[in-house]
Amino acid sequence: MRDFEDYCWRDLVDDEVRHIYSPYVRNRSVGKRPALLVIHGAIPDAAQRLIDEFRRRKLPVVHSGASVGDEPSCPRPCESAFFSTDLERVLKRVGARSLVVCGAPTSGAVRASAVEGKSFGYKVALAEEAVADETAFLHKMALFDMAHKYADVMSLEELLAQL
Amino acid sequence: MSAGQIEHLWSDVVDAPTRALLARRKVPPFAGSRPAIVAVDLYDLVYDGGPRPVRELIESYPASCGEYAWNALPPTIELYKRARSRGVPIVHVTYDTRAETDPRGIHPTNRQRRQKDLSLYRIKEELAPVEGELVVYKKRASAFFGTPLAAFLNELGADCLMIVGESTSGCVRSSVVEAWSLGYPVAVVAECVYDRHPLTQKTALFDLHLKYATVMTLEQACARL
Numbered sequence: 001m002r003d004f005e006d007y008c009w010r011d012l013v014d015d016e017v018r019h020i021y022s023p024y025v026r027n028r029s030v031g032k033r034p035a036l037l038v039i040h041g042a043i044p045d046a047a048q049r050l051i052d053e054f055r056r057r058k059l060p061v062v063h064s065g066a067s068v069g070d071e072p073s074c075p076r077p078c079e080s081a082f083f084s085t086d087l088e089r090v091l092k093r094v095g096a097r098s099l100v101v102c103g104a105p106t107s108g109a110v111r112a113s114a115v116e117g118k119s120f121g122y123k124v125a126l127a128e129e130a131v132a133d134e135t136a137f138l139h140k141m142a143l144f145d146m147a148h149k150y151a152d153v154m155s156l157e158e159l160l161a162q163l
Numbered sequence: 164m165s166a167g168q169i170e171h172l173w174s175d176v177v178d179a180p181t182r183a184l185l186a187r188r189k190v191p192p193f194a195g196s197r198p199a200i201v202a203v204d205l206y207d208l209v210y211d212g213g214p215r216p217v218r219e220l221i222e223s224y225p226a227s228c229g230e231y232a233w234n235a236l237p238p239t240i241e242l243y244k245r246a247r248s249r250g251v252p253i254v255h256v257t258y259d260t261r262a263e264t265d266p267r268g269i270h271p272t273n274r275q276r277r278q279k280d281l282s283l284y285r286i287k288e289e290l291a292p293v294e295g296e297l298v299v300y301k302k303r304a305s306a307f308f309g310t311p312l313a314a315f316l317n318e319l320g321a322d323c324l325m326i327v328g329e330s331t332s333g334c335v336r337s338s339v340v341e342a343w344s345l346g347y348p349v350a351v352v353a354e355c356v357y358d359r360h361p362l363t364q365k366t367a368l369f370d371l372h373l374k375y376a377t378v379m380t381l382e383q384a385c386a387r388l
Binding site for chain 2: 022
């Protein structure tokens with residue numbers, strides 16, 4: 001796996017920032033029995049790749065937004081996929097014990113859902129290519145914050161290798 | 164609030180294409196007549212090591228916000244003074260340090276070095292609750308998650324919130340998003356929130372103003388109390 005700071009935000013952070021956030025550096029992994037939480041927005045191609053790979057491995061895919069086929073969906077009235085939805089019940093029903101979050105926007109619903117997922121006690125992983133935002137700056141800084149505090153951020157290939 | 168009065172808070176960090184999003188988005192005015200102040204995580208731990216640059220403190224005090232914490236102290240004291248003189252409730256939020264509420268390995272963030280001295284989660288003396296003010300003890304990033312905060316605010320009759328505290332990109336941000344989700348107009352008082360570095364502080368202020376809250380100066384906030 002690449003160095004903890006060697007992801008899309010690398011051009012925005014200098015040595016001082018890396019030093020200040022060094023207490024958060026750690027090994028990263030996808031948790032046990034992951035479900036893929038798809039935040040429906042302008043989702044990037046890599047998110048579709050994750051959806052395909054989860055389906056191929058018979059791992060649960062849960063949609064936050066419009067339903068897709070017979071996969072469960074939880075329409076989302078606010079920002080977090082958990083807020084005022086039955087996502088917690090659905091995750092129990094599909095036997096999920098950790099989350100992989102993909103979709104858009106990175107700094108909006110993806111971030112709010114990843115943070116609340118961690119608050120609910122799920123280990124959360126993200127692939128940087130499988131989330132997207134309106135601008136590169138918002139995307140990179142949201143991933144920087146999540147990677148340090150709330151979620152294990154890695155590349156798509158690194159994440160797929162762990163499924 | 165026009166963006167012109169506050170855009171200096173982030174314009175040297177947030178790039179031009181991102182700042183342009185704000186011009187296209189309608190930030191609703193901060194509405195409401197019965198505000199409450201929610202003060203997030205203003206405990207001794209973040210003042211640890213004194214008012215020094217965070218880079219000099221991080222080895223010995225990994226949770227400290229150093230000079231940023233200390234710089235925010237006088238304006239926050241001023242905001243509290245104004246709120247108390249106007250009868251505006253202040254709800255204080257800190258970490259629940261009871262050992263039996265700490266399941267193995269589950270923490271608010273993924274910071275690897277943990278604070279062993281739990282007395283440092285005492286609210287800073289200068290900002291301590293006065294008699295009659297409520298305190299919420301939390302275990303997660305958002306001040307609402309698993310706490311009675313939403314019920315307290317209903318009982319207090321608050322119809323809008325001003326949020327202060329730390330860290331801007333962490334617990335303040337999560338609390339603002341949840342307050343917004345619950346339907347509150349939310350203000351974030353710029354001088355009274357802080358983080359560990361201007362990059363995370365200014366990005367969070369901008370992003371909160373873009374999406375969920377009205378970022379305002381202390382002077383503007385006091386005028387609303």
